[in-house]
Amino acid sequence: MSVNTERHHTAAARYFEAWNATDPEARAKAVAAAWAAEGGYTDPLADVRGHEGIATVIAAAHEQFPGFVFRPLGAVDGHHDTARFSWELVNEADGSAPVAGCDVITLDAEGRITQVLGFLDRVPAGA
Numbered sequence: 244m245s246v247n248t249e250r251h252h253t254a255a256a257r258y259f260e261a262w263n264a265t266d267p268e269a270r271a272k273a274v275a276a277a278w279a280a281e282g283g284y285t286d287p288l289a290d291v292r293g294h295e296g297i298a299t300v301i302a303a304a305h306e307q308f309p310g311f312v313f314r315p316l317g318a319v320d321g322h323h324d325t326a327r328f329s330w331e332l333v334n335e336a337d338g339s340a341p342v343a344g345c346d347v348i349t350l351d352a353e354g355r356i357t358q359v360l361g362f363l364d365r366v367p368a369g370a
Contacts, residue, residue, distance in 0.1 A: 248321065250321075250350065250354045251319050251320075251321030251326040251350075252319050253354060254277070254326060254348060254350055254354055254355070254356060255315065255319045255326060255328050255348070257273070257276050257277035257356075258277050258346075258348065258356065258359075259313055259314070259315060259330070260273045260276070260277065261273035261274045261276070261277045261278075261297075261301060262301055262304070262313040263312050263313055264301070265305055267298075267302070270298050270301060270302065271294065271298055274294045274297050274298045274301070275294055276355075277355065277356055278294060278297055278355055278356045278357075279351050279353075279355040279356065279357050280293070280294065281293060281357075282294075282297065282355065282356050282357050282358065282359075283297075283357070283358045283359065284296070284297045284300055284358075284359045284361070285358070285359065285360055285361065286344070286346075286359075286360075286361030286362065286363065287361075287362075287363055288363075304332075308332055308334075308341075308342070310334060310335050310336055311332045311333060311334050311335065312332070312333055312335055313330050313331075313332055313333075314330060314331055314332075314333050314340075315328055315329070315330055316328075316329040316330055316331050316343065317329050324349055324350045324351070325347065325348070325349055325350070326347070326348050326350070327345060327346065327347045327348070328345070328346060329343070329344070329345045329346075329364075330343065330344060330345070330346065331343040331344075331365075340365075341365070341366075341367040342363065342365060342366055342367065343363075343364045343365040344361055344362050344363045344364050344365070345361075345362045345364060346359050346360065346361045346362070347359070347360045347361075348360075
């Protein structure tokens with residue numbers, strides 16, 4: 244049984260704001276708003292801790308996929324200090340979505356992310 248709260252939705256919204264920030268200064272602010280200072284991000288391609296490491300991973304995604312945005316797929320599902328959601332990376336020019344995945348986040352008492360465990364469900368060949 245899920246117990247979705249505004250806390251889970253707010254955390255996910257901040258997460259997407261950080262991933263969609265293309266300006267380095269805006270990205271740093273968005274990462275700081277979404278993640279706890281020593282928060283982490285782990286997926287098959289990265290394993291980092293701290294705001295600077297997370298911002299670097301996000302910047303690398305923008306370099307690899309310029310003109311793309313991260314969009315949620317479906318609803319945020321959460322309980323206690325944990326939430327999960329699916330997403331896709333969408334090309335703003337043509338609407339294609341070559342990358343998709345699912346993330347599980349853990350939140351601290353203030354609703355900031357302490358850990359992300361990311362899974363890639365769809366990845367283009369050679370990426």
